[in-house]
Every structure is written in C-alpha cells, then in structure tokens.
Amino acid sequence: MGIGVVVGVLGVLILFHAAYSTIQYRGLLKIMEEEFSGPPMNVVLELLLGLVLSMWAGLTVPGNFLSIHPDSEENRIVSLPANLDFMIFNHRGRVFPLEMNVKLKN
Amino acid sequence: MVTKTEETQLNTLENQVDNGGGGAWEYLCLVRKLKVRRSDKVLKYGLSILNDVKQRSSLGPDEWTLYEQVAIAAMDCQCLDVVKDYLKVLQKRFPESKRVGRLEAMLLEAKGSWKEAEEAYSSLLEDNPLDQVILKRRVALSKSQGNISGAIECLNKYLEIFMADHDAWRELAEIYVSLQMYKQAAFCYEELILSQPTIPLYHLAYADVLYTLGGLENLQTAKKYYASAIDLSGGKNTRALFGICLCSSSIAQLTKGKNREDKEGSQLQSLAVKALEKDYKQRAAGNLPLLSSALKSLILLP
Numbered sequence: 001m002g003i004g005v006v007v008g009v010l011g012v013l014i015l016f017h018a019a020y021s022t023i024q025y026r027g028l029l030k031i032m033e034e035e036f037s038g039p040p041m042n043v044v045l046e047l048l049l050g051l052v053l054s055m056w057a058g059l060t061v062p063g064n065f066l067s068i069h070p071d072s073e074e075n076r077i078v079s080l081p082a083n084l085d086f087m088i089f090n091h092r093g094r095v096f097p098l099e100m101n102v103k104l105k106n
Numbered sequence: 107m108v109t110k111t112e113e114t115q116l117n118t119l120e121n122q123v124d125n126g127g128g129g130a131w132e133y134l135c136l137v138r139k140l141k142v143r144r145s146d147k148v149l150k151y152g153l154s155i156l157n158d159v160k161q162r163s164s165l166g167p168d169e170w171t172l173y174e175q176v177a178i179a180a181m182d183c184q185c186l187d188v189v190k191d192y193l194k195v196l197q198k199r200f201p202e203s204k205r206v207g208r209l210e211a212m213l214l215e216a217k218g219s220w221k222e223a224e225e226a227y228s229s230l231l232e233d234n235p236l237d238q239v240i241l242k243r244r245v246a247l248s249k250s251q252g253n254i255s256g257a258i259e260c261l262n263k264y265l266e267i268f269m270a271d272h273d274a275w276r277e278l279a280e281i282y283v284s285l286q287m288y289k290q291a292a293f294c295y296e297e298l299i300l301s302q303p304t305i306p307l308y309h310l311a312y313a314d315v316l317y318t319l320g321g322l323e324n325l326q327t328a329k330k331y332y333a334s335a336i337d338l339s340g341g342k343n344t345r346a347l348f349g350i351c352l353c354s355s356s357i358a359q360l361t362k363g364k365n366r367e368d369k370e371g372s373q374l375q376s377l378a379v380k381a382l383e384k385d386y387k388q389r390a391a392g393n394l395p396l397l398s399s400a401l402k403s404l405i406l407l408p
Binding site for chain 2: 069070071072073074075076077078079080081082083084085086087088089090093094097
C-alpha cells in the first residue's frame with residue numbers, strides 16, 4: 001500500500017513538472033518568436049512516465065479486482081439460504097432435547 | 107445466497123469454534139448473514155457469550171440482535187425456558203416493541219398452542235396489516251399445523267401483494283413439489299429464474315421439475331436448463347451433469363426409431379459424461395466403477 005501511494009504521488013508530480021516545462025517552453029518560444037511545432041522531447045518522456053506511474057498506482061492502491069464471472073469461487077452459489085422466515089418448530093427436534101445445561105445467568 | 111468462498115469460510119470458522127479456538131461472535135455474525143440454520147450451535151455459543159457479562163457488554167447495541175438470534179435458535183431446539191428468560195429481558199428493554207411481540211407469538215407457536223399464536227399474529231397485524239414477516243409467519247403457522255392447502259392459499263394471497271419476494275416464491279415452489287403439483291411448481295420456478303437469472307440452483311430446480319413432468323418437449327427444455335445450470339456453475343454442479351445424462355437417455359428412448367440426427371445433443375451428453383468421469387476420478391476414485399455401470403445402464407457409454 002505504502003509503495004503504491006508513493007509511486008502515485010511521484011507520477012502526479014512528474015505530470016505537474018511536465019505542465020510547468022511546457023509553459024516555460026512556450027514562454028521561451030514567444031521570446032524567440034518561433035512557431036510552436038510540438039512539445040520538446042523531455043516533456044513527452046515525462047508525460048509517458050507520469051502516465052505509467054499514475055496508472056500503476058491507480059490500479060494497485062484501491063484494492064484487488066473482484067471477479068465478475070458467475071462461476072468463480074467468490075460468485076458461485078452453492079446453496080440457498082435456509083428460508084428462515086418460514087421456519088417451523090414442529091419438527092423432530094422436539095424428540096431429541098439438547099443435552100446441555102442451558103440456563104440464562106444474570 | 108451462500109457462495110463457495112463464504113461456505114468454506116463458514117466451515118473453517120465452525121471448525122475453529124468447535125475446537126475451542128475462539129471466534130464465536132464472528133461465527134454467529136456469519137450464520138446470521140448467510141441465513142443458515144445451525145440452531146444448536148447458535149444456542150450453545152450464543153448462550154456462552156450472553157452469560158458472560160463482560161463479553162456481552164462489549165458487543166454494544168449488537169447485544170440485542172444476538173438475544174433475538176439466540177431466542178429463535180432456542181425455540182428451534184425446544185429450550186423454551188431459555189426463550190422465556192430472554193423474552194423477559196427483551197421486554198424490559200423494549201416495551202411495546204413489535205419485534206418482541208413477534209418473538210412472543212413465535213414462542214406460542216413453538217409450544218404448539220396454535221390458536222393463541224394465531225390470535226397473537228392477528229392482533230399484531232391489526233396495527234400493521236402489511237407486515238411481511240408476520241404474514242409469512244402465518245403461512246408457516248398453517249404449515250406446521252399440517253394445513254398445507256391453507257398455507258398455499260395464504261402464500262398466494264401474500265404473493266399477490268409482494269410479488270418480488272423470491273423467498274416466498276421458493277417456499278411456494280417447495281410446497282407444490284412436496285404435494286407433487288409439478289406444473290404449479292414449474293410456474294414458481296419460472297418466476298424465480300426471471301427475478302434472479304444468475305443463480306444456477308433455480309435453473310437446476312426448474313429442470314428437475316420439468317424432467318419429473320416428462321414428455322419429449324419438457325425433457326428437451328429440462329436439458330437446456332441443466333445446460334444453463336452447468337454454464338452458470340462452471341461445470342462444478344454434479345447434479346446438473348447427471349441431469350444432462352438422464353435427459354439425453356430418456357430423449358433417446360422416446361425418439362428411438364424416428365431416426366433423427368441430433369448431433370449437438372449427443373455431443374453435449376458425451377461432454378457431460380467426460381466431465382462426470384473426471385470429477386469422480388478427482389474426488390471419489392473408489393466410486394468410479396459405480397458411475398460407469400450407472401452410465402452404461404443409461405446406454406450412454408458403450
């Protein structure tokens with residue numbers, strides 16, 4: 001968990017740095033009176049690195065993936081709940097009393 | 107619904123609690139969540155928690171839920187003295203509560219005094235005529251008196267109001283099956299499949315009912331539903347695999363001499379046989395000869 005958060009923060013910081021570099025680069029272009037043809041190489045690299053890091057953090061930090069297959073162990077239903085709303089007490093349990101000292105102490 | 111993971115969790119926890127490893131409260135919570143009927147164990151471990159003042163007070167407001175759970179378990183085990191003590195405690199804490207009133211009526215039911223229980227339920231219904239739990243208890247009351255037709259009538263009336271209650275539909279289906287009224291039961295299972303199409307056990311039960319009804323058309327539909335049960339359970343439901351085998355063999359007997367090429371059907375059946383054999387080899391190798399002789403008698407194996 002800790003590593004994931006650190007990596008995520010790092011990724012976001014790199015993205016911010018890329019934004020800052022772009023603004024700086026555009027300012028430089030204005031001074032040099034050149035046309036904007038594309039972002040510089042280091043900004044593109046930073047963007048890609050930031051994307052990978054933040055994506056990795058976004059996928060690992062919130063938790064594991066849950067299965068959506070109906071036949072996976074977590075989703076496969078093996079028995080229905082006993083219908084307790086319709087439970088009846090008129091059964092053979094009456095003939096077999098429990099052998100334990102059940103008493104409420106207060 | 108109890109999934110495979112929850113079932114294993116319940117079993118390990120039960121083992122742990124049975125061997126004195128602690129975790130009784132977690133076990134009771136899980137039993138309540140999964141709605142399984144383990145009344146004897148709930149009574150045993152619930153009582154030990156409730157008798158221990160320290161443990162009991164550490165539960166906070168959950169204490170009263172535990173009281174209710176253990177009281178119902180005690181009724182199921184016919185330990186009526188305990189129930190009476192608990193009801194006194196609950197009445198003191200929650201005077202004029204409907205939920206406690208329901209427990210009292212259930213105690214009357216457990217004692218077998220049907221008339222008094224019926225009166226108690228009726229008086230509770232006067233205050234709130236649409237109380238689902240009490241309406242269901244009345245169905246159970248007629249069922250425990252052996253008045254099955256009365257229970258069906260009550261349940262049908264209930265389902266006219268609360269059509270989305272799948273537990274009630276399941277109860278009605280089971281009652282119909284117990285009376286061998288398969289057509290009506292099939293209707294109930296259709297409702298259940300419509301409301302919860304991803305639960306393989308409903309498909310399985312519907313297919314069972316159709317197979318029991320018989321006839322070529324019903325058998326073919328049953329086979330389809332067994333196949334969908336296999337699909338939804340990932341082939342781990344042995345009953346559905348056997349269902350495919352039985353359906354194929356009876357369909358083959360019915361259409362014998364008509365010389366219809368049913369290639370897909372025979373493929374399905376040989377796949378089911380293979381899956382069964384693999385499953386038996388893995389889990390019960392000793393019973394494998396038994397399986398092959400049974401399949402041979404169905405003329406599925408050469």
